[in-house]
Amino acid sequence: MRKIRKFSAPEPSMRRLPAYLHVLTRLLRENRLYVSCTFISNELYLDPTQVRKDLALTGIVGKPRVGYSVQELIDKIKAFLGWDVQRDAILVGVGNLGTALLGYQRFRLYGLNIVAAFDKDPRRIGKTIFGVDVLPVEKMPNLALRKKIDIGIITVGEDAAQEVADLMVQGFIKGIWNFAPKALIVPDNVIVENAQLSVSLGVLTSKMKLSETEKDTV
């Protein structure tokens, strides 16, 4: 049996934190200094107790009757998410999705800095896409090692995904962001986050199906 890695914070909480940041960033633009748990939970249709627990993970302490400092809460959430430092990343697979990710401006807000892209298709190699050079995939482990790359993004097809993950492991990449529909096998010290579109689509269509057959409860 393989080891199942456990983390001290629950994943559903991690998944809610970026949404809190969206609300808080808006409040900051509106010059709001303080915010309550109830306000955030109302904005996001969440249970206030849940929001309070999630925010407690970041170590923030609210003031009675005033709430949380908006700026401090933003800083604490960013620190918890690891978005307070810049992490260098490489991307493998410059198809439609890979190209879209290279052009996604918001990644800089999250500390993600894609420094190089890789592909095995000679027609793609040598191009510069959104300012990022596309190199031959076999050069990846060395570059990753040399530039101390933290994160590897996989946007190749299902069949090539494991091979690409193996090269990332060779390059001592610590975290793999996997968009390929494939369960990757990696050593215990490498973290894989699966970002397959099918997962999120499945949640949407499951809920649609359930709501077609069930009644609401509050």
Next chain:
Amino acid sequence: MRKIRKFSAPEPSMRRLPAYLHVLTRLLRENRLYVSCTFISNELYLDPTQVRKDLALTGIVGKPRVGYSVQELIDKIKAFLGWDVQRDAILVGVGNLGTALLGYQRFRLYGLNIVAAFDKDPRRIGKTIFGVDVLPVEKMPNLALRKKIDIGIITVGEDAAQEVADLMVQGFIKGIWNFAPKALIVPDNVIVENAQLSVSLGVLTSKMKLSETEKDTV
């Protein structure tokens, strides 16, 4: 306080089901007829008890000492996810990400059929991208209504997202797949699934941060 919609199945289970499908589809190609819970859990680094509970949601019954029929399990999971029927969808926002989604071939495997795309940029309107016509966004509600569109995909920026969601509600769209970094406000009968890249990236970087400071537990 807003109503919080509850569903009879837990969302983390919904999120795992597509990964089971990936494993099962491979087994089917290898002509395997039966599979055990333990096999699936080993493949995906999951707890077998959790896998058994997830699969029970689909209504499947395993055979003692033989396990589940691979084909039957695929069919039951697809039915649970609502992927056994075709759902027509429209997409609004034909930027990099929108274009990538229009070109994503695998959606057909999940029953998702994007029939039209919309934008407000005159330079994009009138184009055909991966066989899908790009129309002016103001035509969307009528087309959605007329063609009984189930799903609306939002790939516009943060500032336009709520306006687009409002148009989708006008067009009686039942499910919104939202890629914009914005918490949408919609009526209770409309289901929103947020597929922001930031959520999945946040899980990866949180875990990397935690693993830099914590010890493993099994």
